[in-house]
Each structure stands twice: as structure tokens, then as C-alpha cells.
Amino acid sequence: MRLRRRHSGDPGPVPDLPAAVSGATVLLGGTAVLRGVDLDVRAGEVLGLVGPNGAGKSTLLAALSGDQAADEGRVSLWGRPVGEWSTVDIARRRAVLPQAHRVSFPFTVRDVVEMGRAPWAGTARRDADDRRIAAALALTEAEPFAQRPFTSLSGGEQARVMLARVVAQDAGLVLLDEPTAALDLRHQEMVGRLCRSLAAEGRAVVIVLHDLDLAAAYCDRTAVLAEGRIVACGPPADVFTADRLTEVYRQPVKVDLDPDTGSPRVTPLRGVPNPGRRSGLLDISHG
């Protein structure tokens, strides 16, 4: 048994199962966005959430972060229902990178990253502030603009700074919602490597991704979501089959193995007609 300090203070080492979802159903405006989802989030592992738009990936992440209460089922962090944690105690355990990045006032990049250290104010880990901030800036390659106002940066730079803030928070559970959306090729790979190093430190990383190749290359397990359910969950090599992805995305794909790494590569088939029903809307001959 690991020692678990439930109230304030240092959260201690990350347990084997920092987060678990069982039978979670979330209704938004009467529609079930998640339907009975079960998911274990394991320490030392990068877990990818993939699936088409509206599949419930962000909602699942919001349920894990405590932003969205489950209407049915149970979400627990560190073995305790997510709703029972105080905001500070939970902030010392999980960090969240949201999709949108906005800062109301022209704080410098370093100020923004330093905000990630807020949960540790008044604790022993406070001494690590400067070291963690410097490391986070270095890992996300945000050092060159550390003294610039956040509001003056490009979208991709802002995304990296927010990622640095999440890294600086030093949480055992790291939840990332599309961290690569605004990033160039090099920095997408950087995010992948960053996730691996966070997992290697014993943290659990949950990452929402649209790029299936990136998911295949860097995730230990991927959960494929469709219409609020987890269709499959496991190592990408097992989960990413051409049939499954074709069905889930309603887009024919082929899957082969990268000769260098052995991880699956997903390529949309562009020469074949889309199996989806023809709506006639784009058929200009009707016009």
C-alpha cells in the first residue's frame, strides 16, 4: 500500500492508478455525450484519446479533470471521487492543458509559466519553483521568448507556453487537450517526446490527439472514442486496424507499419469514393 495523504500537503508518489473512470455518462443539453465509459489511467503511461469530432474526447478529459461532473458512473482520482477533492489538493495532483489559450493581460511568458507553480505556494516543493520553471521553458523550447508578453506571441508559441505551464505544475496526472493542434511538425514531435519523458518520470499522461500517427508513435495505449463510447482501447498496434478506423471515421484508411519504428501508420485512401451516403448537396450538375 502506498501512503496516501488525503488532506493538503504533499501528494506523495503517484499511485499505480491515479485516475479511473467507470460507467461514466455525461449529458449535455439532454444529449448523452459520454455513454457508460470505463477507463483506467495508469502511472508511467501515455494514454491517447482519439476519435472523430464530437466523439466525446474533450468531455472525457473534462470529466477526468473535475470540470464536468458525470451524471452517472464514477470518476476517481487517487482512489477518491473527483468531486470530493478541494481545488488546491486536486491542483497538486492533476494539471490540465485546455484547447483555447487566452491571457487577459500582457503577462510575460515566464509569469504565465510561473502561474503553474501556484498550487505549491506555501509548501516544501516551492523551493523547486525556479528549477521547474526553467526546465519547463527548456522542454517546450519557449526559452527564447521567456521575457516577451504572452499576448504578443503566435498561436503555436502560445500553445507551447501553456504546455510549459502545465509541465511546471509538476502534477502526477497530466491531461492535455489537443496540445499539437497549433504546432508545426518539429514541435508536434517535441510534444510527443515531452509526454514520453513525463511518463518516464512516473506520471500518467492523457492526451487528446487528432494525428493518429503521432498517437501511434508516442502512446502506450490509445482509446478510440465514437459517439460517446470507447470502441477500443489498447496498444496502438492492436487498436489501429484499417477496418475499425474506416468505420469510426467514416473515411477509408489503410494501416501499415513504419519500417523504422514498427508503429502503425494511418493513411487515408484518397483515390476511392467515400462510402458515406451521397447527399447531393455538392453535386453541381443538379444546380
Next chain:
Amino acid sequence: MTAAAPPQAASQRPAPAPARIRRPAVPAILAVVLIGLLALGVLVSASNGAFAIPLGDIVASIAHKLGLGGAPVEGTGEGVLWNIRFPRVVLGLLVGACLACAGTLMQGMFGNPLAEPGIIGVSSGAAVGAVAAIAFGLTFAGNWTISLCAFIAGLATVSVVYLMSRSGGRTEVVTLVLTGVAVNGLAGALIGLFIFYADNDEITAITFWQMGSLSQATWPKILAVLPLAAVGLMTAPRYARRLDLLSLGERSARHLGVDVERLRLHLIVIVALLTGAAVAVSGVIGFIGLVVPHLLRMAAGPGHRALLPLSTMGGAAVIVWADLAARTVAAPAEIPLGILTALVGSPFFFWLLRRTRRHQGGWA
């Protein structure tokens, strides 16, 4: 394990970085400058007027009161200084500090640099309470009645504006300004209604008060608003860190351990305390809460730990000098202070609006 890249945390992590290059210099210098301006303003303001009192006599008189030697001002000067000039200056300091501090807090809580007690209608809301107290001759709390009514009405107004102007944890400029238009409109109508039912003496009292002037300053008036102002000014800095985090948006602030609901509630009460205190004695003096925090943010950066105390001092200094101008520029007549601040503040508001629209998303 399908990972392509080996973990490289250990190799990439740099050695402990050299201590951060902090720049305490700018806020510190600003603080010194503002205190200097404030002290000079107090002395010059106390010295100038229909009855000129030399600066040296003022210093001697203060020293005398403090039991540090010196001597009282000769003749009627001592009475003018301590019963007319100083109450006015002190009241100005209080009002300016309250308004600028309230403006800074509101900009932080709305995540929007255009939030200000006057613009979004909190001042007018508080004014409704004060006018009601005068028009109905309320005295249930003695000397504190007007302040208390202004605070309660201000509290109701901030709450309404806050609830109505937010969506998705933020307040868009357009929503905020339009909410202000609506609230100011309603408050104006209510004040008009109270004046309609008031008798002549009450109307005179309301009119004097409404012009936003410090000319009615007396020590009892200062005592009447001091509790509200002191509680507000002293608690505000405790929220500086959380206000910084709030600039990331409510969700991210919560992710970093801020109890956003509680913070919101506390800030609403503090803003109402500060605005209520200022409005109860001086009517609606606009734009101080807009201009002062904004200029100081440009100079000292957006961090609230420096910005809140600097704005508080800055607001006090600006009001003291503005009031001096208001009563000397057109002497022996006196321009109402609220009109003077609006003359200077409105163009600034225009400029800010245009600028904000240009850099949508990058408030600065």
C-alpha cells in the same frame, strides 16, 4: 511499448537556472514617485485656496499637532487648515484610493481592461442607494446611513452586472459596455424618480452631492466612509495572486487551485465596499478607476501584487491634484471634480476602446 523516442528528461533538463532576473526596480521607483506626488499634492493642496497658507506654516502646524515642536498657523489659518483644507484632502485621498483600487479589482475579475465602476454602472448603482437615503431622509444607521445604503445598492449592482455580462467565464467588451449602458440608464431613471418625489431641501442636497465634489468634506464625513474604505483597501491586496491566475480564465484558474466561486463572491463584496465608500461622499467621479490602473499596468506590468498598491496610491495622488485643479483653475468658482475627471477620462476611454478593438484578444 511503441514509443519511438527514448525518455530524455534527464538529459534535456538544464542545470538549475541562475536566479531569475527580477525587475523590482520599476514598481519600486513608481512607488517612490507616487508617494512623492501624493505628499507634494497634499501640501500644495492644503496651501492653496482663497486663503493662502505658506507651505512652511503647514509643516510646522502638522509637527505641532504631532507634538514634534513647530507651531500652529497664526490667526484663522489654523482653523482653515484643519477644518476645511485637510478634511478635503484626506477625503480626496480616500475616494481616489477606493476608486482606483476598485477599478483594478474589477478589471482583474472581469478579465477586461475596460471594466470600471463608473462605466459598468456600479457607481450609479451605489448612487441610487445614496440618493434614496437622502430623498427619504433615512437615518437608521446615523452618520453611516448614506454610506451603508450606497454599499448595499452597489453590492446589488455589481452582482447583477457580473451575472449578466459573463459567458464562458469571460466578459466580452461589447457585453460589458452595453450592460453598463443598461445599468446606468436604469440607475439614472431611479435617481430621477427619487428627485421627483423629494422636497426642495433634499433636492439641493442631492444636487450638491451628485456633482461629484469634495467640497462638502468634513471630519465626520470621513469617519462615515472610513470603515468601508479601510476594510476594502486592506483586504484587496490579499487577492492579488488569485487575480493573476484569473487572467488565464476561470477554468484554468480552478485547475491551478483557485476556488473561483468564493473568489468571485469576495471580490464582488470588496468592489461594492470601495465603490460605496467613494460614491457616498463624493457622488459619481468617473474614469479614475479606468485610467490609473491602466497607465500603471503599462508601466509596471500586469502583476496584481504590484499593481494593486500602486493603483491605490496613484488614485489618491490623481484625485488630490485633480481636486486642486478643480478649485483653483476657475477660482473663485469651483469646477465639480466629477466633470473634470470626465473631461480628461472620456477621451482616454475612446482611445482605449479603439486600441482594444485593434488588438482583439491581446488586452493591454
